[in-house]
Amino acid sequence: MTIYDIAEKAGVSASTVSRVINNKPGIKAATRDKVQKLLKEYNYTPDENARGLVNKATKLIGILMADIRNSHHSELAYVVEKKLREYGYCSLILNAGYEPKMMAESIRILEQRKVDGIMLVGSAFQNDIVEKELRERMSDKPVVMANGYLDLPNAYGILVDERDGIRQSVDLLYSKGKRKIAFIVNLGTPSSYEKLHGYEDGLAKHGLSEEKMIIEVPETTIESGFIGARELVGKHPEVDAVICAEDLMALGVIRILNELNIKIPTQMAVVGVNNSVYGEVSFPSITTLDNKMSETGLMAAQILVDCLSGEEKPHKIMLFSTLVERETT
Amino acid sequence: MTIYDIAEKAGVSASTVSRVINNKPGIKAATRDKVQKLLKEYNYTPDENARGLVNKATKLIGILMADIRNSHHSELAYVVEKKLREYGYCSLILNAGYEPKMMAESIRILEQRKVDGIMLVGSAFQNDIVEKELRERMSDKPVVMANGYLDLPNAYGILVDERDGIRQSVDLLYSKGKRKIAFIVNLGTPSSYEKLHGYEDGLAKHGLSEEKMIIEVPETTIESGFIGARELVGKHPEVDAVICAEDLMALGVIRILNELNIKIPTQMAVVGVNNSVYGEVSFPSITTLDNKMSETGLMAAQILVDCLSGEEKPHKIMLFSTLVERETT
DNA sequence: TTGTATGCGTTATCAT
């Protein structure tokens, strides 16, 4: 069913049908009604792709993330997709993994699909290869990055001040009397370095820099939590608090502590990051940094659609994370 | 950059360029090389939408799910998106929520986008409104349902035998000496009724039908687990095991039991469903039904692409769930 | 107020 079919049945030309569909003025009410009736009757919906061809706008947005199974990413994707849909955009979601080469490949796919804009989810996309690919293939379209920033004229970044957030965590632990505070982290993303700096800031603020204890782990999984916890209790029994760069790792730590019958939070306090469901459901429940994924996603989506409708928008926005205190502190 | 631009630079016609791009035979090697060099040089990629217009195939697949934040759904979406991409398809992911009307609306959007096929994730889509909408708007395109089935000539369903799975759970609990086995469930989806029947099957098998104890809860959240657990320990102190229709509810139950100092699994055994990360990270870790989300997704995606390339495929496939025994039994 | 003609980027058919 095309506008030509409808036109024929209505006894008008295709352009008239097109005008009715797009609510253009200058159509006799009677004609409009007649056409609209046919439109309903035949369940007609315009072909968005054909529209895109002439309008030079597909109403398609590419959403790139490392892995949608990461609750962090899926939460963001959820709000972004919903918001974009309100404005008539459809979301092309691609799992690009953590390899910059695969990210570049995904950007190529999105170029080919002629998306109107791109949303990058996660600071993992903050790398040279992605930047180069965007510069070459997406220089004329808005690129919004959730939780990161790229220095491109058409790029916009919504950042969460995780550095400050981790500093807050140190404050909290300090106020609880903790003085030997460790930090478990996988240094795989720019964001993890931000957190590391926040940890150092916090220690410095309280004159604890000498006590710095960073435990690097291979991933951000619960197993990495196990590894980190074992190293902690094995080599550094004096530690009385630990900040984990992700809730999942905190979960692993807690499990080991539970198994070893180390009392939480009296003997060992634990802080996580992400305010994920994991933190809520853990026993004991985890004090965690809320890095505002929903707000970030909402704002990122809003900036994208605003840019798409020609508005001027700031290229860098900073959101502040807040601590959610639960049972582990 | 279009094929005309490339053609001009190469001193050939657009058709020749098109032939080179699509590896059609009957092109002089020299011409082919010259064109290919230009293609690389200008970073040319064909416009998939324009292609779709003439090919009558967009290489777009619509993936419909209630909520991508549900780990169950995101895991499936992940494998599906990856598999589809291998075959050159792009995934349009829509969160349709749990309202049939919104699901129908989403199907309309996908029709408008001229997707080549649809993947429905979750038995929530197994309802009359969705069926009607598919019949009206998608009768000529393959529709694959992960974890459910629709009786449409163009529909394919990958089902997981959760009924049998829950029956297995009862077997396990019985073998552990449990005789008062309760079942906590939110009866919101067809799948939940399957599980209920499995519970009844299991009881019947062991002559325990008299002991049937079903606790209905309002949602499938951890809070529903709280509610179920409180009702359980409050009104039915004799119960020695409970099967929860979702891991998240099992998590809630475990938390309450922990707080009340009820020993798991000796005083009360717990079984969940989904084999989610939640079950792994819980303390104690949850014995759960693995309902094979990755396998289901992989198979669903494969069937979709096979149908799209004209192959005949079975309309109904059943996968079997397996029990993952952990600390709660 | 409405119709005709054209073009968007591509592939396919028919010539040559």
Added chain:
DNA sequence: ATGATAACGCATACAA
């Protein structure tokens, strides 16, 4: 082996 042309479904400038 290659080019001209039509067609896909739609929107729009221009004509009437």
